[in-house]
Amino acid sequence: MAQLPEGITELLHHEKLPVPLIKCCNVIVLSATNATELEKQWDCLIELTESDGFLVTIESYSSKHLTTNLTDVETAQPLSKLCLEFPDLYIGCFRRSRQGPLVISFEGKDPSRVQAGVEALCKKFNAGAFSEVN
Structure with a gap:
């Protein structure tokens, strides 16, 4: 486990996840240990992005x-x-x-x-x- 700095860390809760995602500045930590968990966390992150607007999607290069x-x-x-x-x-x-x-x-x-x-x-x-x- 890493120690995260106080004040710039945010927990991203989603009802489908047993443990919240961690956002530290512009980095989001996905704690999945296998492909199924990763897919689930990724889908939840996309849902959070669409509903809360905390992430801005940009055009690809x-x-x-x-x-x-x-x-x-x-x-x-x-x-x-x-x-x-x-x-x-x-x-x-x-x-x-x-x-x-x-x-x-x-x-x-x-x-x-x-x-x-x-x-x-x-x-x-x-x-x-x-x-x-x-």
């Missing part, structure tokens, strides 16, 4: 992933400029392996902005330099 065989040096400056042009997007890149292709990811709340970022990057290079990955 949209993302696109591109792969390329371009080098890091070739993509670095255009990606830096894109980050300035699209401050509302998270633009990152990584390699799945040392010799593998470069994966560039675009994430944001607005799917049209994500698509615009992808198109802006593709315009900076020759056609066919990137392929989209799911």
